Amino acid sequence: MSRLLLAPMEGLLDDVLRDVLTRVGGYDLAVSEFIRVSGNLLPQRSFVRVCPELARAGRTGAGTPLVVQLLGSDPACLADNAAQLARLAPAGIDLNFGCPAPKVNRHGGGATLLADPEHLFRIVSAVRRAVPAAIPFSAKMRLGVRDTSQTLDCARALADGGVDSLVVHARTRAEGYRPPAHWEWVARIRDVVSRPVAANGEVWTTADYRRCRAISGCRDVMLGRGAVADPFLARNIRRLTAGQEEEGDRRADWQQxxxxxxxxxxxxxxxxxxxxAPGRLKLWLAALRPNFVEAAALFLAIRPLRTVAEVNQRLQQHGVLAVARVDVQAGAR
Structure with missing residues (x-):
């Protein structure tokens, strides 16, 4: 059976947006934003702060299991933190070898580690020993740093190190998020590892999903920016795979x-x-604009606003029937 995974997106797809998107339905699991591990054993409250779902049996409000992602480069430190995290019983533990952000890569994390397959093996082997077998252990990788010369070696290193499954973002670090995604390389990875592989990258529509599965050969697909831009994408993919017609009424979708x-x-x-708070709402509305004309109009109306009260008023004017209450004295929790 094929699975749909909700991707981590640093700075955007946090526990709040995970809650909203998984309420629409269609996802088998979600993966958290990365938790940076850099030399210290994090207290359990640090994991719960990034992933409040850990205090709710590791599931979103809609019941979607949450896999918690760690980012770092030191095998022993990552292993110790993975063991600490495992005590909170997440739905899975994932390692980030895919983040292309320069700030992350300068400190030896994310996709820059793909330059050294042997070090990948050391990291994964150490974490594998620390994570109980009952907790699924996965990793997310890109195709390489600048090219694909070590792609298959990296995939083998992760599989041989002991991950239960892989997610492959089908671009190199240098390619960032520029299209296309090279799904054919995901197929090549599937040929050399004996672990389940999920494809990720440039799935914006049900047609993209069809092509991604056909080219990569993967049953499982991870949705990221496409899910944020179209909260109904996973639902429509489920309808497609069930042999039903895709719902195409964007006005009805906007009402929902x-x-x-x-x-x-x-x-x-x-x-x-x-x-x-206003900046967070603007960020999501900006992502929704290509699919919803109403979101584009609302974004333009809210873009110059700076306060919660101003945004509340504008949301009411545009028919988004909610007035948020915020404790200004408390600030952020």
Whole structure:
């Protein structure tokens, strides 16, 4: 049976947006934003702060299991933190070898580690020993740093080190998020490892999903930016795979999306300092614009606003029926 995975997206797809997107439905599991591990054993509260789902049996409010992602480069430190995290019983533990951000890569994390397959093996082997067999252990990789000369060696290193499954973002670090995604390379990785492989990258529509599966040969697909831009993408893929017609009424989708936007806004206001809340809403609305004309209009209306009160008023004017309440004295929690 094929699975749909909700990708981690640093700075955007946090616990609040995970809650909203998984409420629409269609996902088998979600992966958290990375938790950076850099020399210290993190207390359990650090994991729960990034992943509040850990305090709710490791599931989103809609019941979608959450895999927690770690990022770092020191095998022993990552192993110790993975063991600490395992005590919180997440739905899985994932290692990040895919982040292309220069700030992350300068400190030896993310996709820059793909330059050294032997070190990948050391990291994964150490973490494998620390993670109980009952907890699924996975890794996410790109195709390489600048080219694909070591792609297959990296995939073998992760598989031989003991991951239960792999997610492959089908671009190199140097390619960032520029299209196309090289799904044919995911197929090549599948040929050389004996672990389940999920494809990731440039799946924006159900047609993209079809092509991705056909070219990569993967049953499992991870959705990232496409899921943020179209909260109904996973639902439509499920309809497709069930042999049903895709729902194509964007006006009806917008009506369904309005209470989700309202919930997102309320949760953001409860989570972050008031001065930062409008920016979070603008970020999601900007991503929604290609699929919803109403989101484009709402984004333009909200873009110049700076306060929670101003945004509340504008949301009411545009029919998003919620007024967020925020404790200005408390600020961010």
């Amino acid at each position: 999306l309005q209470p989700l936007l309202a919930s997102y806004w309320q949760q953001v206001c409860a989570k972050v300092a008031p001065q930062h």
